[in-house]
Amino acid sequence: MNFTRLVLLIAFSCLIRPVLAADQIIALKAARLFDGKSKALTQNGVVLVEGDKISDVGGSVAIPPGAQVIDLGDVTLSPGFMDAHTHLTGDYSNYQATRLRELQVSTSAKAYSVIPAARRTVEAGFTTVRDVGARTYRSHDYIDVSLRDAIAKGIVVGPRMFVATCGIGATGGHFDDSAGFRDGLFGSEPDYTDGIADGPDAVRKAVRFDVKNGADVIKAAVSGGVLSLTDEVDVPQFTPAEMAALVDEAHRLRKKVAVHCHGDQAGREAIEAGADSIEHGSFLKPETLTLMKNKGTFLTPTLMAAEYIKGKLDSYPPALQAKAMAAFNTRSDMFRNALKIGVKISFGTDAAVFPHGENAKEFKLMTDLGMSPIDALKSATVNDAELLGVSQKLGTLEKGKLADVIAMPGDPTQDITATERVSFVMKEGKIVRNGPATPPPAKTAARDALEEMEADF
Numbered sequence: 001m002n003f004t005r006l007v008l009l010i011a012f013s014c015l016i017r018p019v020l021a022a023d024q025i026i027a028l029k030a031a032r033l034f035d036g037k038s039k040a041l042t043q044n045g046v047v048l049v050e051g052d053k054i055s056d057v058g059g060s061v062a063i064p065p066g067a068q069v070i071d072l073g074d075v076t077l078s079p080g081f082m083d084a085h086t087h088l089t090g091d092y093s094n095y096q097a098t099r100l101r102e103l104q105v106s107t108s109a110k111a112y113s114v115i116p117a118a119r120r121t122v123e124a125g126f127t128t129v130r131d132v133g134a135r136t137y138r139s140h141d142y143i144d145v146s147l148r149d150a151i152a153k154g155i156v157v158g159p160r161m162f163v164a165t166c167g168i169g170a171t172g173g174h175f176d177d178s179a180g181f182r183d184g185l186f187g188s189e190p191d192y193t194d195g196i197a198d199g200p201d202a203v204r205k206a207v208r209f210d211v212k213n214g215a216d217v218i219k220a221a222v223s224g225g226v227l228s229l230t231d232e233v234d235v236p237q238f239t240p241a242e243m244a245a246l247v248d249e250a251h252r253l254r255k256k257v258a259v260h261c262h263g264d265q266a267g268r269e270a271i272e273a274g275a276d277s278i279e280h281g282s283f284l285k286p287e288t289l290t291l292m293k294n295k296g297t298f299l300t301p302t303l304m305a306a307e308y309i310k311g312k313l314d315s316y317p318p319a320l321q322a323k324a325m326a327a328f329n330t331r332s333d334m335f336r337n338a339l340k341i342g343v344k345i346s347f348g349t350d351a352a353v354f355p356h357g358e359n360a361k362e363f364k365l366m367t368d369l370g371m372s373p374i375d376a377l378k379s380a381t382v383n384d385a386e387l388l389g390v391s392q393k394l395g396t397l398e399k400g401k402l403a404d405v406i407a408m409p410g411d412p413t414q415d416i417t418a419t420e421r422v423s424f425v426m427k428e429g430k431i432v433r434n435g436p437a438t439p440p441p442a443k444t445a446a447r448d449a450l451e452e453m454e455a456d457f
């Protein structure tokens, strides 16, 4: 190449560079836009995306010449939804079958079986989820950690994940997988390596062990639960000293603390200890909710969980049926009280108790109990971003934030079930879906095995 040609080539590439840069801008256009902060929707919404970030957003944004325009029409753009309470690596939608399957399946087979659930979840508009407890009986292979990393590397299609590894609980408590089985069946009693800890020092060790193995958030079962066979649903399962150790150690390591808690006493003690969120909260009394409001503790109501269980109550063991109904009967009043008192509400569903990908059904349950549609949308965007500690990067459509943008048909403030019909999903500037969802795989081996067992029960 002679000198003149080289000069011409450099000059030419300088000339075309601005055109190439403009080509990289994507302009998303829609009839409406929910930015995550405002009290009302913006008409004629535009989001400009450059690389993985939002470069501009609003109702009267000029589209740069050469931008790739994606006109989505009569839809509402929104920040990607978040679900602060899933078990993306689990499937408890058939309790008895799952309980048996957990004893049979290898962790690697289980890991492969959840790949379609990850895709379904992100294609439903949930670009960020927490997996708050991903235990497999007596396995120390943390598939929530490996799924989180596989998604982050682009190996698996799914939401950005924040994970808890196995979660921490007391002997005989909601997280003790050996409870309900014959004593000694699994050999030694579970210990901190299985997330079972008694006493403040052991709880601290369990927190450190979870973080060592990749936990982003510390999850603990501080009261009884519905889907555990031997405990009462509302009893406290950690002492105040154990809870103080749990929260102190987690916060020292800069991890948030999410506590599974139905009971009022356990809730009060966890809030006083400084837990960041109460998950479920079925039996919380107004005084306890007022304490939450004053301390800034989030409530993650997971209304979908009780709703789904109630719909197929007969398929659960009698002891669980009674616990599910007790929790269901109080949670609606609790939620209404929380709204009245002004507790911060984060969006969480307990997906895994019901099939993954149906997370958005939680919105209608929230608005049916009196939450405004805008506040319900905020719970799944700006509020969850605050709870997860990612407000700097996510949760609103704002210049400089990561381009997690979804679209749903029509106006969700008029019909909240529009959230269940998301048609466009972008995560970090990459389009995950524009149009129909990916059909589920014809049959996965794990799903086959589960269906066989379902037929037996």
Ligand SMILES: [Zn+2]
Pocket (backbone or CB within 6 Å): 085, 086, 087, 132, 350
């Ligand atoms: Zn849960």
